[in-house]
Amino acid sequence: MDNTSLPRRQRERLRHRQEIMDAALRLFSERGYHNVSMQEIADKSEFSIGSLYKFFKNKEDLYRAMVLDRAYVFRDTLMKAIERPGDAVDRMKNYIRAKGEVFAANISMVRLYLEVTSGSRFNLKAGFDEEIQGIYEDFMDRFASVFSEGIEKGLFHASDPYYMALAVEGLTNAFLFLWAEKPERHPYDKIIPFIEHILLEGILTGKARQRILGESGYKAPGS
Amino acid sequence: MDNTSLPRRQRERLRHRQEIMDAALRLFSERGYHNVSMQEIADKSEFSIGSLYKFFKNKEDLYRAMVLDRAYVFRDTLMKAIERPGDAVDRMKNYIRAKGEVFAANISMVRLYLEVTSGSRFNLKAGFDEEIQGIYEDFMDRFASVFSEGIEKGLFHASDPYYMALAVEGLTNAFLFLWAEKPERHPYDKIIPFIEHILLEGILTGKARQRILGESGYKAPGS
DNA sequence: AATATGTTTGAATAATAATTCATAGATTAT
DNA sequence: ATAATCTATGAATTATTATTCAAACATATT
DSSP: OOOTTSOHHHHHHHHHHHHHHHHHHHHHHHHOGGGOOHHHHHHHHTOOHHHHHHHSSSHHHHHHHHHHHHHHHHHHHHHHHHHSSSOHHHHHHHHHHHHHHHHHHTTHHHHHHHIIIIIGGGTSOTTTTHHHHHHHHHHHHHHHHHHHHHHHTTSBOSSOHHHHHHHHHHHHHHHHHHHHHOTTTSOHHHHHHHHHHHHHHOSBOHHHIIIIITTTOOOOOOO | OOOTTSOHHHHHHHHHHHHHHHHHHHHHHHHOGGGOOHHHHHHHHTOOHHHHHHHSSSHHHHHHHHHHHHHHHHHHHHHHHHHSSSOHHHHHHHHHHHHHHHHHHTTHHHHHHHIIIIITTTTSOTTTTHHHHHHHHHHHHHHHHHHHHHHHTTSBOSSOHHHHHHHHHHHHHHHHHHHHHOTTTSOHHHHHHHHHHHHHHOSBOHHHIIIIITTTOOOOOOO
16 A cells, blocks of 8 residues: 555655545545536645646546545455454444444545445446446445355344345445434434344334234245 | 416416426436536427526526426325325335335436435535425424334334434435346335335344344434 | 756646527417 | 517527646756
8 A cells, every 4th residue: 555665756656646636535525526627626736737637637537546546445444344253243233333434534435435336327427437336346245245144144034135235235324424414413323223223123112023023023035 | 286277378388397307307317417418408308498598597497496396296205105094114114115116107216316315415506405405304304203103102112213214214225226227136126025124123033133132122222 | 967757837728518699480469 | 460478599609627738847867
């Protein structure tokens, strides 16, 4: 990560490149791709417009590089979280917590994450995000395997592990967006137990479960 | 809704306005606000550029009107769904199903919905979506009250009803986005039982529940 | 210290697309 | 049938912003 081996000139170049991407991240995440001009990125990063074009082919290329950069940070963090030792339940909990931490570390990523996982496929030229899409999908597959394991061990009901992963994804997203809007009002820390509880036990009371569902429980659909 | 009372001239005007918004919806939802030109909307709607400006102050105003229009359709459908008779569990299930139906009825709304509930606050001028935001929040409050009722009746664990509503929101979104990408591969119909099951009972098996959580169960956080 | 190589600059250019407006066409009223 | 009113048109204007490029500056090499 820290390119200590390279000649100074190149090291500087990389640092400059990174500075531009950092400025761009902040601007794009606040106002979106089309509402940020190259001029503004130049100003914020304290380079000239011309320089931006030395580092990046064009505006879209800059955006793409920046998003990709962050996607890897994001993916690595979450990957580490679900790879830490423990059973499937632990790993799932690690994911929920780690995701909150990456987001908190850089709140502008909430917005980017949204664009990347659902939004931007529509916004830029088609094919833009194949690589990003790939990163996301690889991760989800790995995450799904956590649930496969949980099922094998008899921890989880036997339904589609990918859907289980997606459920965690969707649930955490919802609360992270809420938190991103009103961080003081909805601290993610406080919400984690709630998320975990829903995922693990659902919202029904024991009494209701018996009344509504009978003792029998759930016939897994799909798988 | 059908303005049968108005003079013909005005009725036509309204219809034309709607036609423009319909064309705009399709284009915007496929390619996003900034990648659609007024010229294209004019072509698609079979009006001239000049006419667009007779109906709408400017491009943003057109977008806004169109989104608002759909937001109301959306809200009304979901509101009706959770207002149908039944207990809290039924109402929640109604919501899950109805949401799938509105989306299916117009798949382009998936994209819009995303922009409206999470994305676009960043994309257009600040203050753009106060009204839309309001529609969404009103609905969520109403939806939360379904869970309040469920708690009172002893159906649900006593935790924050708004969070419960948001959990359903987040979970359904995740699966609807999945469905929107690969409708054949992930038909929402088939996924509904899975969503319901997670929400109601969670993913843990009975055995695991006892092992991991003990008999005691859950101390509701927040509320 | 002169030359070569690499880097930065920002005014000038080019491309795109929003908006205006004078004109033409329809419809209704007299 | 004519005038008055309302509606639609799209070429011309204006605004914005991405991109280029020739010149200046900096650093390394001989």
